[in-house]
Amino acid sequence: MKPLDELDIKILNILYSNATIHNKALAEQVGVAPSTTLERVKKMQASNVLKTAFYELDASALGSHLEAMCAVKLNKHKEETMNTFRDEMLEIPEVINLFHMGGENDFYIHVLVSDTNHLRKFVFRALTSREEVANVETAVVFEHHKSKVLPLFNSEKK
Numbered sequence: 001m002k003p004l005d006e007l008d009i010k011i012l013n014i015l016y017s018n019a020t021i022h023n024k025a026l027a028e029q030v031g032v033a034p035s036t037t038l039e040r041v042k043k044m045q046a047s048n049v050l051k052t053a054f055y056e057l058d059a060s061a062l063g064s065h066l067e068a069m070c071a072v073k074l075n076k077h078k079e080e081t082m083n084t085f086r087d088e089m090l091e092i093p094e095v096i097n098l099f100h101m102g103g104e105n106d107f108y109i110h111v112l113v114s115d116t117n118h119l120r121k122f123v124f125r126a127l128t129s130r131e132e133v134a135n136v137e138t139a140v141v142f143e144h145h146k147s148k149v150l151p152l153f154n155s156e157k158k
Helices: 005-017 024-032 034-045 079-089 117-126
Strands: 066-074 095-101 108-111 133-141
Touching: 005 024, 005 034, 034 066, 066 079, 066 117, 079 095, 079 108, 108 117, 117 133
Parallel strands: none
Antiparallel strands: 066 108, 066 133, 095 108
16 A cells, blocks of 8 residues: 555544544545545555454443453463463453563453452452463553544644
8 A cells, every 4th residue: 555645644533533434424524525535444444554443332331340450470481372371361251452561561451340359350260370470460440541543643743
C-alpha cells in the first residue's frame, strides 16, 4: 500500500473513535463520496493498517465488576515457555488483554472478574499454580478508559 495520505488519516481518526460508523456517515464527515471511503477502508484492511473492529462491552452488565492487572514474572525465559504461557493465558475467559513486557515483569495480564474472591481464585488457579511462574503482583483497576484519539496521527499534534 502507498503511504497514508491526509484523507486516510482523517478516516482512521474517525474509525478509531467509532469503529461501527456507517460508510455514508464516514464519507460525510471526511467530505468525500461513500465509494471513496469504502475503497480507502478496503485498501487499509487489505494492507493490515486496519486489522479489526470491535464493540466495547459494559462488563458490569455481564456480571463482572472488578478489573485487575496481574504482573507476572516467569522463572524460565525460553521462547517456547513464554509462547506457551501467552497462548494458554489467552484461552482463559477472565483474561481480556495480555502484554508481553521487557523489564522486571514478563507479562501484564488484564483480567475481568466478578469480585475479589473470584480474583483470588483466578490468581491461584491460573497463575501461581504454574511451575514457570516465579512471582505475581496484582493491582485492582479503579477506572479503565480507552482513548478515542488516534495515536501518532492526530493532526492537531503535528
